[in-house]
Amino acid sequence: MNADFQNLTPFSYAVIGDPISHSLSPHIHKSFAKQFEMDLDYRAIQVAPEKLDEFFEVFIQEGGKGCNVTLPLKEKVFEKISRVTDQARIAGAANTVTVIADELSADNTDGVGLMRDLERQFEMDWRQMRILILGAGGAARGILYPLLQKSPKAVILINRSMERAKHVQQAFASYGSIEVQPANYVFQQPVDLIIHATSAAARGESADCDTLFNSAQSAIRSTTRAYDLMYQLHDDTHFCKWAKANHIKHSVDGLGMLVEQAAESFTLWHGQRPEVNTVLENLRKNHT
Ligand code: ATR
Numbered sequence: 158m159n160a161d162f163q164n165l166t167p168f169s170y171a172v173i174g175d176p177i178s179h180s181l182s183p184h185i186h187k188s189f190a191k192q193f194e195m196d197l198d199y200r201a202i203q204v205a206p207e208k209l210d211e212f213f214e215v216f217i218q219e220g221g222k223g224c225n226v227t228l229p230l231k232e233k234v235f236e237k238i239s240r241v242t243d244q245a246r247i248a249g250a251a252n253t254v255t256v257i258a259d260e261l262s263a264d265n266t267d268g269v270g271l272m273r274d275l276e277r278q279f280e281m282d283w284r285q286m287r288i289l290i291l292g293a294g295g296a297a298r299g300i301l302y303p304l305l306q307k308s309p310k311a312v313i314l315i316n317r318s319m320e321r322a323k324h325v326q327q328a329f330a331s332y333g334s335i336e337v338q339p340a341n342y343v344f345q346q347p348v349d350l351i352i353h354a355t356s357a358a359a360r361g362e363s364a365d366c367d368t369l370f371n372s373a374q375s376a377i378r379s380t381t382r383a384y385d386l387m388y389q390l391h392d393d394t395h396f397c398k399w400a401k402a403n404h405i406k407h408s409v410d411g412l413g414m415l416v417e418q419a420a421e422s423f424t425l426w427h428g429q430r431p432e433v434n435t436v437l438e439n440l441r442k443n444h445t
Pocket of ligand 1: 291292293294295296316317318319321354355356357360362363365366
């Protein structure tokens, strides 16, 4: 996509990030719009972090109504916008920006998107569940608040950096209890769900997660399920491959979460909730 967003005006809806050409959001939002026979202008726009102020200025001036935000801008966007929802404030990151009376308002629909996808994919008896999260970065922070609100039996976090894990534990202390264990922890009690939230695969460093995965191995029982926040359209992710190799019967990647968070943003902007299943199926079958 054109890096010079000045040439793309007038705006309506968009997804911003850097890089952005891989983004599925334009396809997803346009598929939702078709369900309502809506002619939606939704584009992918490359915005470098240092160009964010300039972008928002032009976006508002040129009639922009809403934009989704992806890597590496989620935290930066949150820091720049003063009107934020609880979801964005607690996650410290925003993935959805709405222009209301020429002012920017930031929200985060990632967490809700995950909750909806988990409930669609698995039977979630939240209060009985022990949930293990691998990773303590932005992706983990984005899901912890809605997860803790479901009052699971236990949330356990393991991370390469123990310091970062403890920091997250403290940051969320007022919303619920998180048990923090070292990356090489050996579990004495199994868990019901393992959520992979590291960015190692995106960084091309999947093999570095072996310590975390070995630890998670000790938490598996026959009914344990696995969820990867990352996705790959036509192949299992590294984590899903690991889950299968370790006899986890139900493992899914985060494509459903991506479509669900988009559905939340769409509902917020257009006041109509789209159907996600067919969009998800079409992406897996037909999108290259
Ligand atoms: P953010 O998502 O906030 O930008 P990040 O630096 O990309 O943060 O890291 C996200 C998560 O992936 C963190 O839990 C990080 O572990 P550390 O806190 O120990 O850095 C984890 N992560 C990234 N690369 C990793 C690797 N090669 N091995 C293990 N964990 C990794």
